[in-house]
Amino acid sequence: MVGIPCVNPFGRGDCHRALNKGYGREGGTSPAMPAVKVIRVMGTSEESWEEAAQEAFAEASQTIDDISGLNVERWTANVEDGEIVEYKATTEIAFPVDH
Numbered sequence: 001m002v003g004i005p006c007v008n009p010f011g012r013g014d015c016h017r018a019l020n021k022g023y024g025r026e027g028g029t030s031p032a033m034p035a036v037k038v039i040r041v042m043g044t045s046e047e048s049w050e051e052a053a054q055e056a057f058a059e060a061s062q063t064i065d066d067i068s069g070l071n072v073e074r075w076t077a078n079v080e081d082g083e084i085v086e087y088k089a090t091t092e093i094a095f096p097v098d099h
Contacts, residue, residue, distance in 0.1 A: 034096045036068065045087045049075050052089035060093045069094040 043056030053072055061067060071092045078086040 035098075036094050037097045038092050038094045039064075040073070040090060041093050042088055042090045044089075046085065047087070049077075049087045049089055052087045053091060056089055056091040057093070060091075064093065064095050067093055067095050 039060070041056040041060050043052040043054065043059065045051035045055055053070070057067070057070055071094075072089055073092050074088075074090040076088045076090070077084045078088070
């Protein structure tokens with residue numbers, strides 16, 4: 001199977017179905033799949049990891065149209081005096097690109 005990157009917040013998405021049907025493989029017959037770019041964006045929050053992930057999405061949305069998926073790659077936090085003072089969500093944001 002060809003390794004085609006897929007970032008989808010809902011699990012097995014369109015690109016997985018496409019791979020299972022033979023799309024993207026040599027000899028596969030399918031409509032052309034759009035090119036997808038994936039970038040890494042870190043969001044931060046003083047309140048929660050969920051807010052940190054939402055902040056990463058909101059920040060990316062300011063300059064990127066048609067975001068098609070978000071994957072939280074890593075949850076981290078800064079700790080001071082035994083308490084979490086900053087939550088961080090490192091995300092991968094996917095969006096289609098023109099050829």
